[in-house]
Amino acid sequence: MTPLSTTPPTLADVAELAGVSRQTVSNAVNNPDLLRSDTLARVQDAIEALGYSPNRAARNLRTRASHLIGMRIGPAQEGTANATMDRFVHSLVETSREAGYHVLLFAGSSEDPIAGYEDLLRSTAVDAFVVTDTYLGNPQAVWLEQRRAPFVAFGRPWDHPDARHPWVDVDGAAGTDLATTHLLDRGHQRIAWIGWRKDSRIGEDRRAGWSRALHARGLPTTGLASRVEDTVASGREASAVLLDEAQPTAFVCASDTLAMGVLHTFRDRGITAGREMSVVGFDDSQVAQVVPFGLTSVRQPLEDVAVEIVKALEGLLAHPPTIATSTLLVPTLALRGSS
Amino acid sequence: MTPLSTTPPTLADVAELAGVSRQTVSNAVNNPDLLRSDTLARVQDAIEALGYSPNRAARNLRTRASHLIGMRIGPAQEGTANATMDRFVHSLVETSREAGYHVLLFAGSSEDPIAGYEDLLRSTAVDAFVVTDTYLGNPQAVWLEQRRAPFVAFGRPWDHPDARHPWVDVDGAAGTDLATTHLLDRGHQRIAWIGWRKDSRIGEDRRAGWSRALHARGLPTTGLASRVEDTVASGREASAVLLDEAQPTAFVCASDTLAMGVLHTFRDRGITAGREMSVVGFDDSQVAQVVPFGLTSVRQPLEDVAVEIVKALEGLLAHPPTIATSTLLVPTLALRGSS
């Protein structure tokens, strides 16, 4: 029977039981090839019998690595449909595990984007970071780069073309192009855009996909675009104005939140989404999935993003480090009743 | 200028700069009261100058504590409105930080609920766990209790009344009672229930609140209840059947997912939610918040849950440990257009 509340077994305990030195046990765990097969078997039996697992703190101290990936998590965005993080976090945790890493979460204040990073770095609590909030003009990325801290960003360094850190991102323009082309194929000619304010690089990127798709068919975009805040109310107002002033038959939106605003306007006016009028959102949130008749939405391949990020991380943490090439992934379109 | 890519400063570096011993620096960090104020100031200056932060691994090794709380995270539940985790995780991270802990996430396979826990425990990678998936009949809780591992559960040990671990939970029955009473106050008399299958203890708890509220006013519940799977389609079907067979004027649901199904049926039949017919969901998901006209929903006080959990955790990890009393928190009702 295994002891319960005592301290866990150590290398020395295993060594004694197996009748070998501590070093041999260490080798059995880390470099099994070095041992003669019968010694290895004996040591492994002892490990099994005692339920031994190397003490993380001791190993971390010795190897100067924590096998922990730090990620800052912001508050859940309520009142919106934004739901990227939930899916991404799980994918990241899963993928990290396969690479031998755990994910350490820390809280961030929106005032000081550096807070949290510094302490973890100085205390060598994490080996690297995943930086997700790059839409903020990422001062963290700049700061981390200066500190030579290993990190991978989810999101392009929009305002820093000379940034040299690895990043993984999703091609937003490709997504909205996909959405717009889908609507064009379904016969729509006047397709409106509801996106974010001009200072959002991500918003402008997504907008570019919409206009690109229309121009590719020789269709105009003039008067069909609107830039608002990312709220349901804004999407509702913007779509009402566009309907009155530009007579579109379909909408492509920068977010599911805005698309929900459009659905709201449809309801206000007795319009059935998916018949005379269509709308496509962005992010394939749970909202898009469960709203009556469903909301067609651009889906980011977050599982793939996580895989690429962990790959890049493994490169950075290898000896010698590999400079990972940055990756741009292509989203897909989740088709539902709204289009 | 601070050096960039070199190894971080150690206690010894600070000691040398301040002209004191290493132990004095350690005391300056951990027991500042022990130092004469001028020595303390000198050491603090040195710490500041070098940007010193104690090495976590070394400290962990010495103190036999990691200051890490482990939490298993399951896959995001797509196709449902379930969104408890996002909000809870952030609250937990935030609250833990204030108590000096970080949150370590690990992945779980649904086949083996123990996987992940064992390794972290044996390698002393975390000090304690937060167990959230207690609806599974929580084999983890039983297992952790056997191992004398410190943990706090979010969720009552329904099937183990003799369980002795601390837990924090939200009173589901109080929530549905609140929802039902709200509908009664608005003049509804025939209020239907759409919940989960009978083997869900949480589902039965929530159902109890609904029937309790009706019985308190001397109203019948017969024929007004339905137990289905937690999908939008099930909620849609169940509400259609109930409308035909029991003529309710309002629905209380065990989840926002089911409530979305009810809204779907309302649309199918040209019913406007919030006027002749009402519906209330459970969890105050983003879906409830952004769906046109809004879905009234029971909101779990997840921030408070996190606070109570961290309190209990601090008790467990104190010297000597305190047996935390378990807590049952009361949800609120987020009022929106659907009722």
Added chain:
DNA sequence: TTGAAAGCGCTAACAA
């Protein structure tokens, strides 16, 4: 192929 010695950076216990 295995073992012995040293030390990662820190703090508990004790001594000065």
Added chain:
DNA sequence: TTGTTAGCGCTTTCAA
């Protein structure tokens, strides 16, 4: 009030 000693459990280096 400050300093000295020892050792947490592991892996790296080197010797046997």
